[in-house]
Amino acid sequence: MAFAPRLLLPSRCPPPASSPARHGGRTAPELSGPTPRVVVVTSGKGGVGKTTTTANLAASLARLSLSAVAVDADAGLRNLDLLLGLENRVHLTAADVLAGDCRLDQALVRHRALHDLQLLCLSKPRSKLPLAFGSKTLTWVADALRRAANPPAFILIDCPAGVDAGFVTAIAPAEEAVLVTTPDITALRDADRVAGLLECDGIKDIKIIVNRVRPDLVKGEDMMSALDVQEMLGLPLLGVVPEDAEVIRSTNRGVPLVLNDPPTPAGLALEQATWRLVERDAMTAVMVEEQERPKKKAGFFSFFGG
Amino acid sequence: MAPASVAVSLSFRVVPPRPCRRRARWPRPIRASSDGSGVANGDRKVGALEGRVGDLRAVVASVPPAVAAIKKNIGLNFIAGFCLGITLLAAVARQVIIRIHERDNKGSVADLIRRGQLKSGQRGIAKPRVYDDPFNNPLVKIDEDTSTAQVFGKEYRLAPIRLTKEQQAMHQKRRSRTYQWKRPTVFLKEGDSLPPDVDPDTVRWIPVNHPFAAASTEVDEETAKQNVYQKDGVPSRVKAEHEALQTRLEASNNVNKFSSSQRNMQLSDRQLRLSSNESSGSRQNSLSGTVKNQNGQPTLESEKRSPDNNSQSKSLEEQ
Ligand SMILES: Nc1ncnc2c1ncn2[C@@H]1O[C@H](COP(=O)(O)OP(=O)(O)OP(=O)(O)O)[C@@H](O)[C@H]1O
Ligand SMILES: [Mg+2]
Numbered sequence: 001m002a003f004a005p006r007l008l009l010p011s012r013c014p015p016p017a018s019s020p021a022r023h024g025g026r027t028a029p030e031l032s033g034p035t036p037r038v039v040v041v042t043s044g045k046g047g048v049g050k051t052t053t054t055a056n057l058a059a060s061l062a063r064l065s066l067s068a069v070a071v072d073a074d075a076g077l078r079n080l081d082l083l084l085g086l087e088n089r090v091h092l093t094a095a096d097v098l099a100g101d102c103r104l105d106q107a108l109v110r111h112r113a114l115h116d117l118q119l120l121c122l123s124k125p126r127s128k129l130p131l132a133f134g135s136k137t138l139t140w141v142a143d144a145l146r147r148a149a150n151p152p153a154f155i156l157i158d159c160p161a162g163v164d165a166g167f168v169t170a171i172a173p174a175e176e177a178v179l180v181t182t183p184d185i186t187a188l189r190d191a192d193r194v195a196g197l198l199e200c201d202g203i204k205d206i207k208i209i210v211n212r213v214r215p216d217l218v219k220g221e222d223m224m225s226a227l228d229v230q231e232m233l234g235l236p237l238l239g240v241v242p243e244d245a246e247v248i249r250s251t252n253r254g255v256p257l258v259l260n261d262p263p264t265p266a267g268l269a270l271e272q273a274t275w276r277l278v279e280r281d282a283m284t285a286v287m288v289e290e291q292e293r294p295k296k297k298a299g300f301f302s303f304f305g306g
Numbered sequence: 307m308a309p310a311s312v313a314v315s316l317s318f319r320v321v322p323p324r325p326c327r328r329r330a331r332w333p334r335p336i337r338a339s340s341d342g343s344g345v346a347n348g349d350r351k352v353g354a355l356e357g358r359v360g361d362l363r364a365v366v367a368s369v370p371p372a373v374a375a376i377k378k379n380i381g382l383n384f385i386a387g388f389c390l391g392i393t394l395l396a397a398v399a400r401q402v403i404i405r406i407h408e409r410d411n412k413g414s415v416a417d418l419i420r421r422g423q424l425k426s427g428q429r430g431i432a433k434p435r436v437y438d439d440p441f442n443n444p445l446v447k448i449d450e451d452t453s454t455a456q457v458f459g460k461e462y463r464l465a466p467i468r469l470t471k472e473q474q475a476m477h478q479k480r481r482s483r484t485y486q487w488k489r490p491t492v493f494l495k496e497g498d499s500l501p502p503d504v505d506p507d508t509v510r511w512i513p514v515n516h517p518f519a520a521a522s523t524e525v526d527e528e529t530a531k532q533n534v535y536q537k538d539g540v541p542s543r544v545k546a547e548h549e550a551l552q553t554r555l556e557a558s559n560n561v562n563k564f565s566s567s568q569r570n571m572q573l574s575d576r577q578l579r580l581s582s583n584e585s586s587g588s589r590q591n592s593l594s595g596t597v598k599n600q601n602g603q604p605t606l607e608s609e610k611r612s613p614d615n616n617s618q619s620k621s622l623e624e625q
Contacts, residue, residue, distance in 0.1 A: 026439050075517040098530040100543030123517065131493050133527045134518045135510070140534040148537070165510055165518050168490055196485030199478060215462075230469050234477025237467065263438075263445060265458055271440040287455050287462035 040174035044190025046161030049211040054158040055083035059256035060274035062117035073170035074160040085254025095123035142173035176205035183224040207238035236282035239273030
């Protein structure tokens with residue numbers, strides 16, 4: 001259930017298998033649409049993986065040399081900075097920009113290893129955003145970034161949980177949305193509501209990421225499959241991310257999962273999602289666990305092979 | 307952990323056989339190590355010694371089961387211990403290999419990056435990486451003919467997406483009926499009164515303890531917007547503060563000048579000469595400051611030198 005090919009068209013077939021060791025895939029996805037593309041990552045329900053998704057999409061984009069500004073719009077409980085390993089470098093926030101204490105470019109924290117990745121936090125944990133125009137902050141920010149000398153290719157906004165003022169502020173500048181959900185009915189109901197609100201606001205380009213899928217449970221019909229989720233929401237699938245302990249490890253390390261080498265299942269799924277996002281593509285098939293042929297040998301030898 | 311377990315295995319292997327063999331030939335070490343009273347009775351009767359050995363056996367039998375097990379099957383134990391030792395050595399070797407392997411890959415980088423300790427270009431992920439196609443690489447193999455995919459060595463069936471455009475539109479229609487919503491554009495604090503020019507539908511009422519509910523706003527909306535759009539130069543508030551400081555500094559300089567000149571009149575000639583030198587120096591400073599101000603570019607010079615907030619205030623302090 002974890003992965004699916006981007007497209008199953010014959011034209012995208014892998015090149016002839018003459019060199020099985022070397023995989024002849026493309027080296028980067030094709031960027032579709034005018035930039036900067038403003039994407040809000042939202043969910044309704046809390047704790048389903050919005051921040052994880054944002055951090056990984058942003059890191060993956062940056063690694064593809066597509067400049068990205070990740071905006072932590074979760075004013076009350078920010079943690080995108082932690083996932084990107086930038087928590088010690090956030091001194092200035094959008095709130096300081098509004099107040100005139102610094103310029104916008106000074107409030108952007110550039111990742112030291114991924115130079116195309118920048119982080120903007122909305123405010124410091126205990127400081128408060130001005131009420132009168134707080135909701136307009138991100139609209140101005142996105143607009144200012146668009147007019148900057150080097151506009152980013154993507155502005156990814158990590159939305160707070162719920163549908164209150166934080167949500168309103170986060171979605172204001174967005175043109176597309178990534179709706180993260182887990183395959184359970186509570187998350188799905190919230191996701192449906194959020195999709196409704198987004199559509200009311202004119203954001204029609206909504207794609208879902210189904211997070212924390214466990215193929216074994218899906219197989220035993222103890223968990224909804226990504227196809228079930230899609231059937232309930234009626235939205236295109238951007239990705240299906242399996243439950244993966246590496247997610248927590250990467251969170252604790254402050255290094256996004258997509259940078260893991262060797263890749264991890266969730267990291268690879270998020271990377272696939274990034275490629276689809278860049279190409280404005282959706283999944284055409286999902287993977288379903290079926291026959292279990294033990295393939296332990298490959299795993300064992302890959303350990304020695306490095 | 308691993309070395310400790312090796313030590314344990316060695317002690318099991320080597321130590322136990324020794325006292326067992328010695329027990330028959332040289333009773334002394336046994337006595338010395340096991341029983342204090344045995345030393346006193348050392349060179350007495352052999353029968354008593356036999357009794358002592360019996361006692362000792364009883365003691366040994368009463369101590370932990372591991373020792374008892376060793377005592378029982380001494381012959382097997384050597385082989386078993388040897389095998390155990392080899393196994394543990396192998397396990398340790400494997401652990402070491404894994405550790406080295408991890409270190410090469412990401413472990414150390416992770417540690418350094420954690421808490422932002424890594425300063426000199428985070429090596430692990432800074433190294434240029436060839437972008438693998440996440441859809442087509444050694445870990446992901448998609449076989450379209452059989453509609454199967456092999457991911458991380460596991461085989462999956464490919465189930466095509468069933469959602470059609472019509473269904474998608476239907477869902478959208480359903481939602482538009484269910485959720486009617488207009489994004490609020492005005493945030494107001496709960497309890498505040500509605501301004502006359504605001505549409506109540508566009509208002510979001512914010513509780514007082516919300517992170518958005520700043521107690522007071524020092525800047526108006528237009529200034530805030532300009533602040534966000536500002537591309538270069540000194541941020542507005544920093545600039546304003548700088549100007550305010552500059553004015554205050556000037557004022558205080560003028561006061562100094564005034565008071566020092568007053569004082570000068572009361573001083574003796576020698577002191578007058580000295581102090582006039584000093585005050586002329588400070589006057590020059592203040593004058594140069596005023597000249598700058600009068601040029602209509604009060605902060606531009608310092609702006610160029612130090613666009614940064616901190617260094618700006620520092621330069622002010624130095625003045
Ligand atoms: N695929 C996954 N596998 C395992 N754990 C996951 C996965 N995705 C997310 N998690 C874990 O779930 C927790 C919540 O994730 P995250 O912070 O990204 O959610 P969130 O939606 O941003 O939460 P909030 O609503 O509080 O902002 C984290 O501890 C994260 O490690
Ligand atoms: Mg979050």
